[in-house]
Amino acid sequence: MRPTAKDLAEAAGLSLATVDRVLNDRPNVSPKAVRKVNETIERIGFIRNPAAVSLARNKSYRFRFVLPTSGDLYLGELIHRVEEARISMKGDLVDLDVVQIAIDDPHKVAKYLADIDENEFDGIAMMAPESPQVRDAIGRLIERGVKFVQFLSGQEKLPTADFVGVDNYAAGATAAKIIGRFVGQRAGKVLIVAETMQSLDSIERRLGFDDVVNSQFSHLQCLPSIETHGDARRATQILQRVLENNQEVAAIYVLSSEARIPLEGAASFTDLQKITVVVHERTPFSERGLHDGNIDAVIAQDPGHAVRSAIRIMRARADLREPHAAQDKIRIEVLLKENL
Amino acid sequence: MRPTAKDLAEAAGLSLATVDRVLNDRPNVSPKAVRKVNETIERIGFIRNPAAVSLARNKSYRFRFVLPTSGDLYLGELIHRVEEARISMKGDLVDLDVVQIAIDDPHKVAKYLADIDENEFDGIAMMAPESPQVRDAIGRLIERGVKFVQFLSGQEKLPTADFVGVDNYAAGATAAKIIGRFVGQRAGKVLIVAETMQSLDSIERRLGFDDVVNSQFSHLQCLPSIETHGDARRATQILQRVLENNQEVAAIYVLSSEARIPLEGAASFTDLQKITVVVHERTPFSERGLHDGNIDAVIAQDPGHAVRSAIRIMRARADLREPHAAQDKIRIEVLLKENL
C-alpha cells in the first residue's frame, strides 16, 4: 500500500497537523520539523494523492484564451481546439473560455488586460502583440496573481511569463531548407509573402529563412517581403506585378499563418505546381494544397497540442508547480502530402 | 456550483442509491429509472468529479511495457521515456514497469503473454512480433480482461486491441518523397537498408517507399533491400560490395529504427555528405548525423508521445472509457537540421 499522510506523520514521529503544515507551507513550523518531514518523505517515498488533494481543495481553475478577431482559417482551427479542450476538461475542474479582441491596437489590449478581474480568472493565454504597453500590462496582471501564457505569438519572451509556441527563427530556417533542397541546383528567385512584417513572428521567420538561404543556397535570391494586410485584391495586384517582373521565381514562401489569400492570388498568374511552395500552418486550405500539388510543404505547429500545452502550464502554475517542460514543447512539424 | 450526484438525485426525483446504481451499471434498476437519470444528466449537465471517483474507488492501475531485448539507441530512448513516465505518473495511481524479452521467438512471446497474471496487471503495451501464435495469445489475454496496446510495431492491427504508432506505409512514402525531392532531377540508385525485412513494419515502409518512388520519381532506381541483422561486420561487407558495384548511388534509406550500424559501415566507403541520406527515429546518432550533414532527414515518431499515448489508452480502457483519439495519434515527424 502506498503511504498516506498519516503514515508520513507516524514515520516522521510527528503529528498529522504538523505534517499538514509542512506540506502546505503553513506558518508556525520549526525548521527542524520541516527537515524531518522532508527527509521522511524521501525515505518512505510519500506522494500526495492528487485526487484527494483536488477533492479536498475543491477548487476549480478558470482560464481564458484571448485571440485576435481577425485571422482566417488557422484562427478557426485554434478556436475549435479550445472548444474541444473546454469540453474534455470540463470534468477536471477546468473552466475554459475564449474571447476575441482587436489585437492590433496595443492600447486596447493593455486596457483589456488591466480590466481583467484577478478573482475571475486563474490564468490567461493570449496571442499578445509586440508592444511595451502590452508588456507592462502583462507584468501587472502577473503581479495580481494571474498566470499568463504567451500563446503562439508576439512579444519578446517575458522572463516572468511562460511561452507556448515554436521558435520562429527555426521555423523560417526549416522552410528555407525545404525550399532550397526541393528547388535543387538551378538558380532562381524566392518570393516571400507575409500578412504583415510588423510582427515579431514574421521578422524572426524571415531572419531564419534568410540565414539558411544565404549560407546554404546562395544561388537563390530572396525578393523583398510582400505584405498582404489581409486584403485579397491588393495582394493579388502586387503579386501580379512582382511575378511579371520576375520570370524566374522558383519558390514561394508564405510566412504568415494565412496562406489562402496570397496563393489564390498567385495561382491566377502562374502555375503553382511548377513552383516550390512552402506555407505555414495546417488548415483546410493548406491540406488541399498539399493534395493538389499546389503546395509542396507545410510548416506547422499543432494547434491542439498548443492549446493543451497552455492549459497544462496554467494549471501547473496555478498549483505552484513547475510545468513539465519536455511534454509542453511545441514541435516544428513538416507536413508533406505523404505524412498528413 | 457544479451539480453533484446528490443534486442529480434530487433533480431526477430519485434517491442517491438509485442514481448510484445507474451511474455504475449496477443490477436491479428499472429501465424507467435509467432513462430518467440519463435525461436528468443531460438536462442539468452533470459530470462526475473524477477526483472523487478516483478517491472513492481508490484503485491504482498497473501497466507493463514489454520491449525487445535487442535493439540499439532507439530502444534506449524508449526505455528512458517509460522511466520518465513512471516517475511522473507515480502520483496518479499509475504503476508502470518495463520488461525486455526476446521478441524474435513468437513461441516464447506467446508463452510470456499466456503466463501473465490478469490480477497483476491492468494493461500491457507490447512491441509484438508478427505471428499467429502471438496474435492468439493477445486475444486470450484480452479475454482475461487485460487491456492490450500494440506498441509501435508488429502485427496486423487487431480489431480488439488498440494500436499506438505511425502508419508505416505513410512513413516510407514520406521518406521517399524527401529523397526524391532532395535528389532532384538527376537519375541514380537508391540503397535501402533494413535490419530485417521479416517484420511487418519494414515491409510496409518499403511498400510505401516504392510506391512513391515509382509514381513520382521514376528516374530513381531502388536496389533490393540489404539486411544487416544487427551485425556490423557483415553489414559493412555487404554494403562495400553493393557500393562498389553501384557507383551512381544517389541516396540511402535506412528503414529500420537503427541507423548507426549501416551508416557507420557505409561511411567508410563513401562520402555520405554527397548522398541524400534518410533514416528513421531520433537518436543521439541520428541527431549528430543531421548536425554533421551525414544525414539529410530523419523520419521520426516521438517516443515520449508514444509512451504517454499508450498509457492514456490503457487508462481509458481500464475505466471502460473510449480513448481520446485525436490526442493519441502519433505523427510522422520530419526532422531536419533546422527543426531539431
Added chain:
DNA sequence: CTTGCTTTGAGGTGCGCACCTCAGTTATGA
C-alpha cells in the same frame, strides 16, 4: 390471498487530504 421476485430508498462508511480550532508545550528574551 400468499409467495417470491425486483426495484427503491435511507443510511452508513471510507477513500486521502485540506483546513480549522483549541489546548497544551516549548523556546525566547527582557
Added chain:
DNA sequence: TCATAACTGAGGTGCGCACCTCAAAGCAAG
C-alpha cells in the same frame, strides 16, 4: 523569573463519490 511568542498535537469537518446493508415498497404469478 515570568510574559510572550513560537510551535505542536489532538480532533473534527467536509470535499464527491463508490460501495455496502437492510428495510420497505412494488409487482407478478400461482
